[in-house]
Structure formats: C-alpha cells, structure tokens
Amino acid sequence: MFIVENILDLIADYGEEVLMQLLDSFSCPKNPEIELFLKKNAIPFALKKMSVTYLVSDSEDASILGYFSLANKALEIKKDAVSNKIAKKAERYGILDEAEGTYSIQAYLLAQFGKNYSVEEGKRIDILGLMSQVNMVIGKIQHMIGGGFIYLDVEKTSDSLNPALRPYEKLVQLYNMKAGYVPFNERHSPTDGKDYIMMIKSI
C-alpha cells in the first residue's frame, strides 16, 4: 500500500528542520536535479505556493519511495498562429483575450517526478506506479476546482559516450503509450539552458 502525503501537511507536522532531515534519505543519481529539487526547493516552493510536492511512501515502514510536484501553468497561443481549421477547436479549450490576441489555456504542470534509489531495489516504485499517484491527486484537484489538461516537459538528455543515443525518447514513448501524454513541440529554457520535449494530456 502506498500513502501519498502533501508536503504542506508534513511541514506542519514535523517542522521544516526535521522534514529536511527526512528528505535527506532521498537519492536519485540518474538525475541529480530531481534530488536537488526535493532537498532544496520543495519546502520553500510549497510555502510560497509556487508548486506543491507530494511524497509517496510505503505504508508499512514509512520509507519515501518517490515524489512528484504539481503547479499551475498558463499556456498562451497567439490567435494569429492558429489556422482557421483549428480556430474553432482552440476556442473549446482556451479563453480568448481580444486585447492581447491570445488564447489562454490553464493546465496543471507536472513539474517534478522521481523515485528514490536509496530504497532497496525490490521495493522501489516504478514510473507507472508513481504516475498513477499523480493521476489520483490531479483527479481530486480536478473534482474540486475543474481544469482539463496536464502539461509536462521531458529533458532532452544525451548519452555522453554515444551522442546518437537519445535516452529521453524512451521516456516520451512511455508517457505517450502508457499515460496518454502527447508531444507537440520542443523548447529551449532560458532559465537553465536545457532543451525539452513539451507534452500535453487532456483529462
């Protein structure tokens, strides 16, 4: 059995200092940013309401198996960029700001998502298991306040030994085939200088 806990509740129950010590048990050597986010950003971001992190734990021994972070995301589409054929569809999903000439579409952002590799191998949660917890939490939020889309970025990582390998493609395929996310473009982030595949899912 998995238990999903909101980090804001954990801050209230443990205090920031003790909670930070508990989060120190999390390790993700495959992607240091995932580990760094949980240890450095998850608490302050939640307190500032920039994103809220959810810990997924084992109900028996309380070990942290993984986590994910959710936020709000506004996507803007220039009205002029939408072809006549697509315009009617765009109106179904976004609110048109006549003054700005843009459709504004609100989405849930799946900002971070990772499993804890410090847990022994047989006990680790798999990606689909973790994704199912994301669906559960977003389903509850959607039930309370509405909303129709989940957005996520997949980093375009490369294999340093073999640049022709594209490990991210497997992830894109997995999110598409198993979770229903559809890639629609790529972007370059001015914040971290990395490239990402942009994916969207209607819920």
Next chain:
Amino acid sequence: MATSSIYDTVKIKDSKVADAFINAIEESKRVESMIPASAFNARMATREDSVRLREIRLNNRKVVN
C-alpha cells in the same frame, strides 16, 4: 520534468506549433491511460496515516542517532 518549467512561460506564436498543440489535445483524449490509481493500491494520507507514519519515522531517527 524540470524546475525551469515552473518559471518559464509557454507562449506559442508559431502556427505549426499552435496546430500541433491543439491536435495533441484532441489526440490525448483518444489515448486511454493504462495506469489507473486503483491498480496500484494507493490512497491520500488520512490523519491516522500521518500520525502513524510520523511515529515510525521519528522512531527510526532515534535509532539512527
């Protein structure tokens, strides 16, 4: 996923991308998600869960210290 996703704004100005975005929304409606939460035996923490997990974690800390 990335921390930068929280900061960066997404503005679609290119017509090909705009059409691809709307088509992606339409397509995702047709893709059946194969991972219902119910299949993984999970739940949001109840107050009782939180109290029990906290006790286990704090006891584990004492043992380590």
